[in-house]
Amino acid sequence: MSFGFSVGDFITAIELANKIRKEFATAPSQLKGISNEVRSLSIVLQDVEVVLPEQKLSSQQKIELHNIAKGSRNVLSDLEKLLDKYGELNSDPARVGKRMKRVWKRFNWEPEDIKELRSRISSNITLLNAFNGRLTRDNLVNLLQHQQDQECRVIIDWLSSVNYATQQSDFISRRQEGSGQWLLNSNEFQVWVNKREQTLFCPGIPGAGKTIISSVVIEHLSSRFQNDATIGIAYLYFNFRQQQDQRLEDLVASLLKQLVQEQPSVPDSLKSLYELHKNKRTRPSFDEVLKVLQSTIASYSTTFIIIDGLDECQLSSGSRRKFISEIFNLQANTGLSLFATSRFIPSIIEEFNGSASLEIRASNEDVQRYLDGHMPYLPSFVMRRPDLQEEIKNKIIKAVDGMFLLAQLHLTSLIGKKSPKAIRTALERLSTGSEAYDHAYKEAMERIEGQITDSRELAKQVLSWITCAKRNLTTIELRHALAVEIGKLELDEENLPDIEDMISVCAGLVTVDKESATVRLVHYTTQEYFERTQIFWFPYAQTDIMVACVTYLSFDVFATGSCSTDEQFKARLQKNVLYDYAAQNWGHHARVASTKKYLVLQLLKRDTRVAASSQAMTALRGNSWYREGVPAHSTGVHVAAYFGLGEAMMGLLRNGCHLDLKDTYGQTPLLLAAANGHGEVVELLAAMDGIDLNSKDNEGKTPLLRAAANGHERVVKLLLLIGGVNPNSKDDDGETPLLAAAAKGHEAVVKLLVAMNGIDLNSKDNDGMTPLSWAVAYKHGAVVKLLVTTDGVDPDYKVDSYAVIWRSSVKIPAPSLTSASSSSF
Structure with missing residues (x-):
């Protein structure tokens, strides 16, 4: 039985109601009441009909609405039948071509049957109003729930x-x-x-x-x-x-x-x-x-x-x-x-x-399940030979000895074999033991070397990019990376390689995670193998990646500089898919590249390209916003300092760059180099005449404080050896280099700082915390031990909320905090 309904049900009822209303236009006063009832029913029907197309009704609501619509049509039909009882249409020949007019009978009171219909009409009006009211309330509830869901999603995504x-x-x-x-x-x-x-x-x-x-x-x-x-x-x-x-x-x-x-x-x-x-x-x-x-x-x-x-x-x-x-x-x-x-x-x-x-080892049963599931990838003659399939499975299971990945590598090595004899020969040479992975990877690379030139070069490009990239790449990012043509000012999409071709030429060493659309090496051990053998298989990988990134950032699309709004910046990221990776990592590749470093200086001298790349380089990640624009005055010398590009820095300084130029965040090149641990650039800049060694950024932090907070021991040592560096400088929160290093648990940096003459061992920040109290609060046991065994450190510090942690860290009984210097860890 069907309880369906359509908007047409309401249109029919509305049309019937309107027709009856017109018939009542000349009705006697005794029928005005039912006329008004019909008018009200018509209005309510129209109200519901207007909102129906936008509603998603439940099954129960559909049944309810079907019954109300049916009741409304029935009562109107019954009313229409009564019209003939109390009036007749005038068929005067003189009115030919005009609408016929009803002539009503005269009576002194409202008939009983009309009263009964009025009651039914009123009942339908009440039902329709109640239904419409529930729809409105449900819509309001749904709207509020949608708003709450949106707010929840924003907060969850922000996390x-x-x-x-x-x-x-x-x-x-x-x-x-x-x-x-x-x-x-x-x-x-x-x-x-x-x-x-x-x-x-x-x-x-x-x-x-x-x-x-x-x-x-x-x-x-x-x-x-x-x-x-x-x-x-x-x-x-x-x-x-x-x-x-x-x-x-x-x-x-x-x-x-x-x-x-x-x-x-x-x-x-x-x-x-x-x-x-x-x-x-x-x-x-x-x-x-x-x-x-x-x-x-x-x-x-x-x-x-x-x-x-x-x-x-x-x-x-x-x-x-x-x-x-x-x-x-x-x-x-x-x-x-x-x-x-x-x-x-x-x-x-x-x-x-x-x-x-419980140790995890690949069980023979799990390995066999894997081999059974992947047997169809082998040549067709294998599928026609059950005996050969069993031989393959037995040999591989015996060779892998609990290493599931090895089963995958061994099976892949059989793909492309031309005969049963070739299969058996390969099975006899399967690597086993602790060196099995290296042997398997070497054999895979030898198969790659045996491919035609274009396939071999494509495979090495794919493998070198994945091995040397600073993060996982998506498939579209890698395709764009390989499509970059040196010297061109735009990306030609006709040069994009197909991802299936990129994977197929890599002898099973590369896989794609379909859900995340990232491309990666099949295992961590593959990465370790290529890191050890990179100089042999692709010695110029870092240079090639640097050149591709620099070329990409030099495209004409970035000639306008940084974007002025979040919307423009997001659109640029979406349209230029390698932009994010190239901007954030090109300098890391340039720092270790062996040749073509002249391209680095060319990029850093182009102010608009520097501004465009710096915007993506400094954009906030993991949030629902980006930084609009880019730090004003962020020039090539700032970027060179950020990435630690010593040769490029020397070239820029020869061109007369301002040593102490600050960006919007108050960061000088020296501060950026120190904060990122680039000792060579720090040494270069610190030796320049007139440089401000104690310049402060917008948070009041100096190069020494930034280096100490980030645990850059070499940079801290360099700066401390230079006369004029203030080891007790405080930032806006009252934090000193020693406070920052102690709070972060950088033992080696703390050791350098406490050995300095004139260092304030008990400096307090704006919260009244000392280096020792922060080390205790964050449970940096080695730093606590170093400080409490250093002459001049006052152990009688802020203890209220940290006393329990303190006692457990230094293993001393309460309440004798002063005995800390003699405790052992």
Whole structure:
């Protein structure tokens, strides 16, 4: 039975109502009441008819509306039938060609049957008004919900731009059905998943399939608890090529983002944090995000955190150790369950000492599933020979010895073989043992060398770009990179290579993550191999990449300089897909390029191109905004200092560039070079007559303070050896170089600074914090030990909120803080 309706149902009823209203135009006063009722029904019908096309009605609403429309038509039809009872149409021949007029009978009161129809019409009007009112209220609720959803999305996107979900989709799509089931069935995993506050550490050799196993665990948890809103699931995939997105604050922000977006609304604590930083256009600190993350985890009954590839977490400034420590602190405070994978790295294994552990190795069953699924990629004669297929599988399974990646490489090496004999010969030469990967990669490169010239050159271009790029490239970015023609002033899209061709010539060493559209080497070990052998396979890669980037940034499209609005800048980024990468990284490639450095100076002398590239170089990332424009007065000498381009800097100085020219942020070339740790350029600039060694930027920070805060030991040492540098200079927050270095845990820099004559060991910032108190607050044990054993450091510092941390850090009993100098770590 159908309960459908159409707008036509209302049009029919409206037309009938209007017809009847016209008939009532000359009706006696006793019928004015029903005439008005018909008029009201007509108006309400029209009101509903107007809004219907914009509505998405539920099934129940459609049934309700169908019944109301039907009732309205019925009562109007019944009323039309009564018209003949109380009046007749005048058929006077003199009125031929004119509308016939109804002649009404006369009566003294309203007939009973008319009263009954009035009641029915009134009832339909009430139903229609109620329905229309509910639609209006629903629309208002939906509008408010949409606005709230939009606000939530803005806040969630502001937290982090990294999307680990696309990586999860890529990894799980590569899994053969049933792979990893051995881990899900293991006693260790069952204990981990069924009890709170559990840790399961799963180390494995390179290429054992750790990342695929992590994706299997995430998929299992997501499926098992998909209908349980009290369970939180968040995960991280560490990648050595994405360390710019994997700072400590980025990691905790990403975990928070995943947990929040599964909740019906954004927590008030996160809304407050967003509002605090939105107007200032600043990013929240690690501690701020960590606090909100802890409260969010606590809102779930159980939270699972999965971390893949801890060995690929950056080591600078003790980031990996601190991250692991903070995750364990979160676990202690919230009862979360942690699953982590890593290579066999002693320092990481030590961190998980005492935790449940289960080694990840590619099982023979998983390897066989993979080989079964990929057998069709081999020559057709293999598919006609079941015996040969079994021989291939047995030989590869025996050779890989738990290294899943090796099975992939070995199978790929058989593609293109022309006969069963060629297959068997290759099988006899399969590499095994600790050097297996190097042998497999070398054989793959030898196959590439054996291709025709164009294919060989394309493969080497692809491999060199992926190996040397500072971050992962998208497929379209790499296509544009390879299409750049030296000396041209625009990109010819007819020169874009096809991604399928680019992958096919690389002998299985390159893969595309379809969800994220990024192109990468098949494994971390592939990257390590090419880093060791780059000088042999593509010795001029850095130069070639630098030339391509400089050529791209010199295109005519950038001749107008920087964009004046966010909209223009975003449009430029979208239209020129290599612009972002080239602007942010060309100088890093130029710094290590071996030839053609004259091109660098040519670019830096072109002010509008410098302005255009600097805009993308300094644009904020991971936020819902960009910096409009570019720092005024940001010239070639600033960019050379930022990237540490010594030769280019000398060339610019010979042309008479202003040494102490400041950009909008008050940064001089010396300050930029110091902040980024470029000792050669710092030494060059510091030796120039008349340079201001203590120039301050808009935050009051000097070159020494910036270098100290960023842990650049060599630069700090250089600056301290130069007379005239003030080691106690304070910024707008009262921070000194020693305070900054101590707060960041840079032990080597702290050691240099405390050895300086005249250094203020107990300087206080605007919050009354000293170097020692900041070191304690951030739990930098080595720095705390160094400071408390340094003569002149006052241990009687601000202790209120840090006393507990202090005592645990220096291992002294409360309340004798003054005994710290004799404590051991």
